Amino acid sequence: MIFCESWLKGACLITLEPAVDERGSFTRTFCRSEFEKKSLVIDYVQHSISENSLKGTLRGMHYQLEPVAETKLVQCLRGAVYDVIVDLRPQSPTFCGWESFELTADNYQLLYVPEGFAHGFVTLTDDTTLYYMISAQYSPELARGIRYDDPLFGIKWPDIDLIIARKDRLWPDFKR
Numbered sequence: 001m002i003f004c005e006s007w008l009k010g011a012c013l014i015t016l017e018p019a020v021d022e023r024g025s026f027t028r029t030f031c032r033s034e035f036e037k038k039s040l041v042i043d044y045v046q047h048s049i050s051e052n053s054l055k056g057t058l059r060g061m062h063y064q065l066e067p068v069a070e071t072k073l074v075q076c077l078r079g080a081v082y083d084v085i086v087d088l089r090p091q092s093p094t095f096c097g098w099e100s101f102e103l104t105a106d107n108y109q110l111l112y113v114p115e116g117f118a119h120g121f122v123t124l125t126d127d128t129t130l131y132y133m134i135s136a137q138y139s140p141e142l143a144r145g146i147r148y149d150d151p152l153f154g155i156k157w158p159d160i161d162l163i164i165a166r167k168d169r170l171w172p173d174f175k176r
Helices: 032-037
Strands: 002-005 012-015 019-021 024-026 046-052 057-064 072-078 080-087 098-104 109-113 117-123 128-134 143-145
Touching: 046 057, 057 080, 072 080, 072 098, 072 117, 080 109, 080 128, 098 109
Parallel strands: none
Antiparallel strands: 002 012, 012 109, 019 024, 046 128, 057 117, 057 143, 072 109, 072 128, 080 098, 080 117
16 A cells, blocks of 8 residues: 555545456455554444446535544545545644546546545546545534535636536535
8 A cells, every 4th residue: 555645634545556466356444553554543433335327427525523533545446536525624734625536447546635634526537436444423513515616715626517416506605
């Protein structure tokens, strides 16, 4: 596993290293000791799958409040996504900063999204599947979001027709 730190403090892109032979491949997607060495979260209490039928499906930007703030490990198992994270930690030197990553079924990368970040993605292909490992259980009463087009952040999304759920279109402007 190769850990590449994001410019957003605490986030990182993890490139997996498949062992390939004539039978196919075998790839570690998580290693407790390697995550501990990097001081990353190692306890994931919920694992989830997001399946998306159509190119242009935008989900986000989601996060949860304390005491159930979430760290997420996100991997694209089928298709491709433009994945975005936003640092919402007021004391962070990268507060209100955002970064994007292209996760695909072929690039063997995981995105480590720390607590205090909003997360979202738009599908770049039809039939896209993402796998999540999440450090806290989903708590609807503490679930929050920021609008994908909130002018405070200025996130640059791919120039494709977007399919966005009503709740994700209606998040209020973020207050600093």
